[in-house]
Amino acid sequence: MENLIEIRDLSKTFRVRQGGLFDRHTVLTPAVRDVDIDIRRGEILGCVGGSGSGKSTLGRMILRLIEADDGTITYAGRDLRALPPEDLRQHRRRAQIVFQDPLQSLNPRRTVDENVARPLLNFGIRPAAAARRVDELLEMVGLDPRQSHRYPHEFSGGQCQRIAIARALALEPEFLFLDEPVSALDVSIQAQILNLLKRLQVELGLTYLFVSHDLKIVRQFCDRTMVMYRGKLLETGSSEAVYRDPLHPFTQDFLGTVLHARRDEAWQRAAERAEDLEGAPPDMAGDHCPYAATCTRRVARCTTAEPLLRPAAPGRAVACFLHESPADVPSPQPRTLTPTGATA
């Protein structure tokens, strides 16, 4: 399959000025670090990782809602970061976003039809034509167009998410960034929204980047999965393979934690580690694996060098020394005589 989006060495560090008049300093938060990933046309790529691991930041950079610091994003063959203003405007027709909180993502003081028609009006479609298209879109996501004069708060969370999806589809995009689209919904509603998304994906030939905390959903819903931790991409592969046989120790812990596969004290500790992403970063200077501080299978090299994402099996890649074949060790690195584990 052809790649729709190719991301290379993408990095983003947030700078937030903090402190008062005298003690002013800039806090740097590396949100995404050197991420390499391809998104293939027509696939659903799942993105999992703890809170604050940079999933939303990654997606927003693809939409150019956040400007990247470094690296390249190639979208359908064009360098996304160098688009001139008018081309960026056109890019907005092709890539859209659906947010976690459906009610918040709709303007509370605009009716549903005004909310959904806005993107159409932005691209010069006449109000009458836009109104017809709004009805069509609402039908498509399973809502009654006759209710479209109501305000968003008069709808349930699931209905609001349908409205938000209708709005995202208004410009006939080919790519949707779904930022935890079902996390705020009841379990019964989640299934409905996921079915809707799946149906639309097939009917309209869409490509999704799907972020979720719920690994069960990602496993069922996504063709491939990428695992992020503290802004780094640790592992990619088909959802099936990643869940059946997670390679990276973090993925193993994270899966165990979230799927509650293990129920012993090791699980307890892993759960704490996986949840505690937003806490202070491990106090280690220099290059090291982002997960080294808490990894149970740490080897000496993990604290002195940073593992790169390497192909580990057909269609899979992992950034972990345990899965690195000796030939892959980058040449400038001094060879150390630590065991590197099995080559998968």
Added chain:
Amino acid sequence: MTDRSAAPARRAPRRSNLYFVWRGVLGDPVARIAAGIIAIMVLAAAFAPWIAPWPPNAANPELRLMPPGTPGHLLGLDNQGRDILSRLIYGARLTLVCGIVPVLIGAAISIPLGLLGAWYPLLGGVIMRLMDVLFAFPMALLAIMLAALMGPGVANMMIALVVTLIPYNTRVVYAAACLERDQAYVEAARAMATPDLKILFIEMLPNVVAASVVYSCTIIGAVVITAAGLSFLGLGVQPPTAEWGIMTSEGRSYIFNAPHIAAIPGISITILVMAFNLLGDSLRDSLDPRTRLRLVRTAKDRT
């Protein structure tokens, strides 16, 4: 209501904001009284020459300081023997104009300032520092300074009041806009290529304006009082002209032997201020789609 083919015809009419303001005010007894009071004052001001029993400056020195209830003079006479009711009716004109017009102009300037400031951080820094400078002066003092610099007169007084009001309203709008700016719907608007100015003035404005409207209603009272203060100092409305603030301050010297001279316009100002405050509260509810349906229950709309 399940027949889809009839959809376009059955679509319920779209209701405008004004409809909800109207229904909300009518539905709330307190707001109804407040709106009634304001309406009466506005009508009295508009039709003063037909309603007022006497011309505002016609003096009858023989009856000076006479209390309310004097035949022919329902609310009594002042220290020069002018009919207080007539002066009250004529005075409503300038009082309302001096209270409302500066607030309207101030809001018209503050809302764009606050919105633009919240959207463009650098510009926002400049605007808010400028407002901080204006804030350093107490409202009355700043108004006096400006009015004194520009010289006496109603127009100059209003300009002084507008300048005094802008920092308050701008801060209210700025704070509201900063909250709105981080909402997901604004990010969604960016994602669908809505131009910056449209995001500010089409998407964010309706969410921000309610705060400003409510605040403006409450500040009208302070403006009426400040305007009265300026007039008292000879910087605003000039004496023989009827205006409630001036009437109150003129009656000050007779507060012990003829208290009604100061009390009647003073109480009128209080009522005016309270009416605007109560109306402001009600407006906030009827401007917000999340609360206004409670105010307007239309049975046929509910399915």
